[in-house]
């Protein structure tokens with residue numbers, strides 16, 4: 001309707017994912033995308049026409065729009081268009097905070113919008129003139145202190161989660177407030193972002209864990225195992241990732257882990273990932289967990305797609321790692337070394 | 350529209366001095382207004398192209414390619430009639446740059462700041478009329494550079510309005526104008542940096558002028574605490590600009606120098622490796638840019654909302670026929686928003702690699718800044734409570750502002766919760782937030798203010814019915830366009846993606862993306878109603894007398910439109926601006942003793 005074109009790659013997309021037991025939706029986004037905006041425009045037109053005669057129609061317009069938003073929110077939450085599947089305990093904690101803020105802000109939303117709509121409906125003041133009231137100290141005090149109290153609560157309640165996510169423990173810091181070096185990890189790897197892929201270098205778990213991961217991150221060794229655009233670990237592993245970039249800022253985004261960290265040129269940023277759940281089903285099939293880049297890094301920013309595989313146990317992971325190692329030693333060593341020039345991406349310089 | 354100098358006998362400066370290089374604050378205000386409306390069209394067009402791409406990532410642009418001049422050169426053969434990913438990045442970069450630096454800021458501070466400050470404080474003109482004229486004319490090189498950059502080698506800047514190094518700042522290799530970091534970060538980015546330097550200088554000149562004018566040229570009796578909130582807000586905004594712009598200017602010059610002269614302010618000691626091209630050693634720090642940029646750009650978001658808050662605070666009482674509730678809390682909360690606004694910039698950098706302990710500090714300040722925002726909202730609602738509302742187009746837009754600002758403020762709290770921000774940072778949630786505060790708040794305030802002060806500017810009224818129709822359509826369609834962005838963001842949909850359908854977890858969201866695109870197109874068309882109303886009313890609007898709304902502030906004591914010099918006699922102010930309602934003989938008492 002808007003553009004003419006031939007490609008139909010996106011047609012036939014899966015609709016919203018239905019959650020078992022959820023009540024049926026009022027409408028399906030996929031089917032209503034085209035007519036719904038027009039229908040809503042029509043309703044706005046009707047509200048305007050009615051308002052020419054009845055001024056209170058404006059309350060209906062406000063009410064309708066605000067109700068629509070509340071409805072969309074509820075519908076999305078129910079239909080799975082919401083927080084992605086959670087892959088770790090810390091992700092559950094983040095979701096808990098999210099829903100706490102959602103609940104508190106919803107109260108304020110309903111309160112303020114309710115009052116606003118009421119003022120559109122309220123009867124004219126007696127005598128047609130409103131009282132000349134300039135303010136009220138008590139009210140000002142109340143609506144200063146109540147939000148302040150709630151906000152301070154929100155500020156405090158999030159502190160432990162943030163500290164856990166960034167691995168802060170008072171004491172020795174590995175790098176300016178990030179992971180303390182003493183925090184044990186089961187798996188160590190570097191993730192190096194570059195235009196436009198993620199390069200993973202795994203420390204071989206047969207070797208003893210290096211004392212200084214920062215030093216290890218800066219010095220590739222022959223026994224390291226390489227992978228591109230694939231993050232592997234096993235369920236229950238604590239994974240220390242050393243995040244780096246060779247060119248511009250990228251941001252390593254793992255939606256299921258509620259994990260996101262920019263990679264900063266010139267820095268190696270340590271991060272810890274707790275892998276509490278696996279995405280391998282009992283029958284061996286894999287649910288897709290994707291890696292995305294969240295910081296604009298050039299024209300192909302949208303293409304820095306990768307995948308996460310959390311194996312069911314360490315053995316399954318080691319199988320993968322050893323396969324990877326075998327195929328790696330087949331290739332010439334130089335091909336695996338970092339960084340390799342990528343001529344095709346430069347063609348138009 | 351009558352000749353602005355008609356009442357000033359014996360002083361005829363001629364066409365060029367009156368309409369083009371004018372030093373009259375009202376004419377400069379109108380120049381800003383007309384330019385902003387034009388830029389709004391340009392920025393809106395860019396936004397629709399962005400939305401088309403995200404909603405229909407795999408379809409050819411077809412007819413559009415031929416309709417829009419210059420578009421064809423950005424549709425390479427290899428993309429089969431689709432725009433290239435690079436062009437897409439240019440579109441959203443330029444959309445944001447135009448909207449922020451050439452629409453919202455100039456419309457609020459340039460157009461209304463210029464037009465209203467002297468009139469509302471009872472002055473004859475600004476303190477520095479020539480500086481004022483210069484500040485307007487500095488905007489045009491900015492616009493020219495931004496638009497010209499689409500046609501230079503590599504195209505316009507495509508590194509986002511935030512222009513993070515090293516993508517943006519990589520030095521151009523000797524003798525070339527193409528950046529090794531990205532095709533669209535070469536000459537175009539240099540143009541962008543220069544454009545921002547012009548826009549920034551323009552704002553800075555304006556702000557010095559406003560501060561001086563408010564401090565020195567107030568009419569007798571106009572104490573600071575009798576100033577209308579519009580003046581307060583513009584005054585505070587001017588202070589914000591004066592303090593925040595110098596660091597931005599420095600940052601822009603540093604990036605320009607990195608790019609053109611090969612300095613290394615933003616290049617880390619180890620340098621950077623772009624494919625086969627190595628920059629050599631650096632010695633700087635890419636994060637420095639983010640600190641400098643957000644030290645300006647966070648206050649800048651308040652520059653883009655405070656004047657809107659001020660104008661809404663002046664419109665609500667007039668149509669509620671009731672005093673503004675809590676004048677002093679309103680002033681104090683604006684001042685504290687401005688003050689706190691300087692210590693929250695790090696909330697844009699929670700995931701940047703900044704020390705996470707620093708993030709906690711910025712989080713606390715950010716959470717606190719929601720308090721004055723809440724206080725303002727409650728005072729607006731209390732102003733409306735028990736009042737006798739008149740549903741003018743100006744009033745509806747002002748009420749739309751209050752309603753939508755609540756949503757923008759509440760979504761801010763999600764992002765201020767650092768663990769939650771980890772997930773929603775750089776997703777569509779942020780895009781939703783900024784559009785609730787900038788489109789659905791600032792722009793509604795601007796529409797309302799334009800309806801409200803139009804009679805004073807042109808001596809005619811805009812059509813109320815068309816204005817209300819425009820409001821109704823804009824209100825619902827803008828919500829359809831921007832509300833679902835929050836839902837996408839919660840699902841993890843990153844912003845600035847050329848083709849989200851590559852990702853399995855984003856595919857279920859694509860129908861929502863289309864819904865937003867179609868709503869956006871309808872929304873774009875609805876804005877033509879406003880433009881038509883604005884331009885046709887210049888000639889066809891009902892004639893307005895001096896005070897068509899029965900308002901108290903000083904500008905309504907001057908003729909519509911006010912002559913050169915504004916007031917026949919200097920007005921003497923005897924009371925505050927919000928004496929509405931009550932049981933007196935009149936339902937309002939102007940700020941001067943005699944009407």
Ligand code: HEM
Pocket residue numbers: 511650651653654696697715716718719722757758759761762764765770773774775779782783786787791
């Ligand atoms: C209650 C008040 C507010 C709070 C708590 C708040 C909080 C935040 C936070 C934490 C971010 C960073 C999010 C991220 O990138 O992860 C942000 C972004 C932003 N905010 Fe607000 N905000 C508030 C009000 C406003 C207002 C009034 C405006 C403008 C008029 C505004 C404009 C913006 C813009 C433009 C961005 C995004 C810039 C970008 O990344 O492109 N905010 N806000």
Ligand SMILES: [Cu+2]
Pocket residue numbers: 249250251293294295296297298301302304
């Ligand atoms: Cu990227």
Ligand SMILES: [Cu+2]
Pocket residue numbers: 646647650693694696697
């Ligand atoms: Cu900010």
